Amino acid sequence: MTVHSPPLRAPRWRSAGWVGALTSTDHKRIGLNLGLASFAFFLIGGVLALLMRAQLAEPNGQLVSDNTYSELFTMHGSTMIYLFVTPMAIALSMYLVPLQIGAISIAGPRAALTGFWTWLAGGLIMQSGWLSAGGAGRAGWFSYVPLSNGTNTPGVGQDLWVLGVILAASGTVVMAGCVLATIARRRAPGMALLRMPVFTWTGLVTVLMVVGSFPVLIVAMILLYIDRHGGNIYSGFSGAIDYQDLFWFFGHPVVYVMFFPYLGAAAEAIAVGANKRWFGYKAFVASVMAFAALSMSVWAHHMFTTGGVTNQYFAFTSTALVIPAGIEYFDVIGTVIGGAVVLRCSMLFGLTFFVQFLIGGLSGIFVASPVLDYSANNTYFIIAHFHYTLFAGSVFGFFAGVYHWFPKLTGALLRERLGKLQLAVMIVGTNLTFFPMFLVGEDGMPRRISRYAEHPGWATLNRLETAGSAIIAVGVAIFLVNLWVSLRRREPAGDDPWRGHTLEWATSSPPPPLNYEAPLPPIRSYAPLLDLRQHAEDREREKAPA
Amino acid sequence: MRGGAIPLLAWATLLVVLLAINWIWTGDAIQVGSFAFAAAAIFAVALALIVGARRDALRRGPPQPTRDPETVPAASLGAVLVAVAVASIVFGLAFGHFLVYFGAGLLVVSLGMVLREWLAERRQRRAWLERERR
Numbered sequence: 193m194t195v196h197s198p199p200l201r202a203p204r205w206r207s208a209g210w211v212g213a214l215t216s217t218d219h220k221r222i223g224l225n226l227g228l229a230s231f232a233f234f235l236i237g238g239v240l241a242l243l244m245r246a247q248l249a250e251p252n253g254q255l256v257s258d259n260t261y262s263e264l265f266t267m268h269g270s271t272m273i274y275l276f277v278t279p280m281a282i283a284l285s286m287y288l289v290p291l292q293i294g295a296i297s298i299a300g301p302r303a304a305l306t307g308f309w310t311w312l313a314g315g316l317i318m319q320s321g322w323l324s325a326g327g328a329g330r331a332g333w334f335s336y337v338p339l340s341n342g343t344n345t346p347g348v349g350q351d352l353w354v355l356g357v358i359l360a361a362s363g364t365v366v367m368a369g370c371v372l373a374t375i376a377r378r379r380a381p382g383m384a385l386l387r388m389p390v391f392t393w394t395g396l397v398t399v400l401m402v403v404g405s406f407p408v409l410i411v412a413m414i415l416l417y418i419d420r421h422g423g424n425i426y427s428g429f430s431g432a433i434d435y436q437d438l439f440w441f442f443g444h445p446v447v448y449v450m451f452f453p454y455l456g457a458a459a460e461a462i463a464v465g466a467n468k469r470w471f472g473y474k475a476f477v478a479s480v481m482a483f484a485a486l487s488m489s490v491w492a493h494h495m496f497t498t499g500g501v502t503n504q505y506f507a508f509t510s511t512a513l514v515i516p517a518g519i520e521y522f523d524v525i526g527t528v529i530g531g532a533v534v535l536r537c538s539m540l541f542g543l544t545f546f547v548q549f550l551i552g553g554l555s556g557i558f559v560a561s562p563v564l565d566y567s568a569n570n571t572y573f574i575i576a577h578f579h580y581t582l583f584a585g586s587v588f589g590f591f592a593g594v595y596h597w598f599p600k601l602t603g604a605l606l607r608e609r610l611g612k613l614q615l616a617v618m619i620v621g622t623n624l625t626f627f628p629m630f631l632v633g634e635d636g637m638p639r640r641i642s643r644y645a646e647h648p649g650w651a652t653l654n655r656l657e658t659a660g661s662a663i664i665a666v667g668v669a670i671f672l673v674n675l676w677v678s679l680r681r682r683e684p685a686g687d688d689p690w691r692g693h694t695l696e697w698a699t700s701s702p703p704p705p706l707n708y709e710a711p712l713p714p715i716r717s718y719a720p721l722l723d724l725r726q727h728a729e730d731r732e733r734e735k736a737p738a
Numbered sequence: 739m740r741g742g743a744i745p746l747l748a749w750a751t752l753l754v755v756l757l758a759i760n761w762i763w764t765g766d767a768i769q770v771g772s773f774a775f776a777a778a779a780i781f782a783v784a785l786a787l788i789v790g791a792r793r794d795a796l797r798r799g800p801p802q803p804t805r806d807p808e809t810v811p812a813a814s815l816g817a818v819l820v821a822v823a824v825a826s827i828v829f830g831l832a833f834g835h836f837l838v839y840f841g842a843g844l845l846v847v848s849l850g851m852v853l854r855e856w857l858a859e860r861r862q863r864r865a866w867l868e869r870e871r872r
Binding site: 212214216218296297302303306308310314317351352358359362363369372376379381382383387400403405407408417434437441481482484485486488489504505509705706715 | 768802829
């Protein structure tokens with residue numbers, strides 16, 4: 193039984209309505225605000241992607257200039273990575289982790305609120321580059337030097353990009369620190385480490401990676417800003433390699449920051465959808481810990497072709513990632529087999545996440561080999577690989593989480609039919625967009641080019657990619673319609689519509705300000721509500737006449 | 739909180755092992771430095787937890803119930819203004835230096851507001867404990 197002392201509320205400036213929502217220190221409100229803001233950035237990033245695909249639909253496309261195209265791919269990548277997938281991962285943890293571990297609030301709520309606003313300011317500053325005379329940042333989401341220095345990319349737009357990244361990354365670190373402190377210090381009585389839900393474990397390794405790697409990005413960006421203003425920090429070949437080392441020390445872990453929470457969301461959706469305990473829990477915990485540590489040591493596989501790094505070490509660590517990844521796939525299969533599977537949207541999105549991520553993962557093994565990477569480097573093969581991990585993977589995991597937890601957030605159900613239609617449309621669109629990229633990449637089509645000459649097969653494959661991207665947009669539009677319909681004509685969900693396993697389903701939907709009004713159930717495993725139900729069923733069976 | 743430092747220590751140790759292999763294999767100063775920073779940052783957080791919760795952060799098993807009151811703020815304008823101030827300073831570097839000075843002033847004011855909120859919270863907590871004692 194949980195015994196918490198009554199929480200206290202200090203008398204202070206209060207307000208209701210919009211201002212109250214924007215200054216609230218409730219982790220659920222901060223998580224929701226962060227999620228909504230990052231989803232808005234997702235829509236902006238999506239529009240930029242559609243413009244790029246429109247430009248590339250035909251050979252020698254004339255829709256935008258070379259300079260504008262550079263801005264488009266820079267801001268598309270930057271928006272999606274710094275302002276959507278990463279913060280959305282933190283938003284999920286911010287909202288759900290305290291609920292899952294039985295905490296009444298997040299640790300450092302004011303710091304979390306400051307972190308959110310700092311991140312948002314960073315995003316807005318980065319986007320404000322569009323309004324500057326020279327346009328937005330245009331040196332890629334990585335902004336390699338010397339391309340991004342003051343000589344080669346002059347203008348305020350690139351400065352705003354650098355400053356925006358500094359703020360967005362700083363805000364993300366602060367919010368991650370709050371989630372980390374919550375897990376370390378605020379677990380409910382009975383919530384031992386090995387009783388934490390699967391999603392919370394993925395949230396924990398995510399924030400560990402953020403705390404370990406994001407400060408290095410902030411340092412790299414501060415030095416880049418100084419370099420752009422005559423500091424001469426990254427000079428010559430060694431300076432360029434040093435920048436890449438610092439950047440990718442953040443840039444690869446962030447790929448897993450953008451993976452683990454969605455893996456956790458898909459895992460929760462699958463376990464609940466299969467009405468079964470998550471298979472191989474301890475192996476899963478060990479594998480995500482090892483996976484996260486290994487992912488901190490693979491960054492220079494992005495630099496195989498520079499000649500400035502020891503390829504063998506990074507090929508070794510990159511290939512070793514398949515071991516923990518394999519364990520996670522075994523866990524999914526083990527959870528689904530023998531379960532009373534209900535194919536709800538959350539379950540279907542979760543399973544699709546694992547299937548599609550597999551394509552990204554397998555092509556990752558290919559490019560983890562320096563010999564093969566030399567041929568794939570700087571081609572559309574790489575674009576296909578990372579979009580299969582980040583879009584075909586993480587975004588489907590995100591939607592699994594949305595369909596799974598939407599009733600908890602709002603008290604209403606999303607429409608299943610519209611959800612399944614969205615899933616079907618998005619599967620078609622995703623594979624039509626990104627699979628042909630493997631083919632044109634294998635054929636040598638370089639990335640980051642605003643136009644390409646006539647080449648056998650390229651025009652057809654590029655047209656397919658553009659059509660696919662439009663179909664993805666239709667899928668996202670169906671989701672927005674689903675949101676609109678489900679919130680306007682609410683179908684009440686109740687507190688636990690899916691017979692959930694973890695503590696967030698033990699409270700009302702949406703949860704009250706301090707998360708729980710009734711005492712928590714006893715916590716004896718990572719699925720306390722499933723324990724309760726099984727215990728009740730056992731007692732029923734004992735009572736029944738022989 | 740019981741056991742809070744254990745996963746951090748375990749993970750930071752894994753990083754140290756990988757760092758050692760990197761050091762032996764590559765010997766690159768930037769790479770070793772970045773990696774060492776990450777491991778040191780996680781060890782530092784673990785150490786802070788150990789110091790904050792004494793040895794409880796290293797003990798295994800579930801956390802025990804506590805009677806300590808927990809203060810939970812409802813809203814904080816000061817915290818929002820801290821972020822606005824920092825953003826103003828940073829944006830001012832590109833937009834105009836007047837924003838840097840404005841942001842610096844706002845930062846002082848907003849930190850004062852956060853301090854005031856925090857002191858009010860402490861007073862409330864003390865008053866509650868006093869009432870409980872009586």
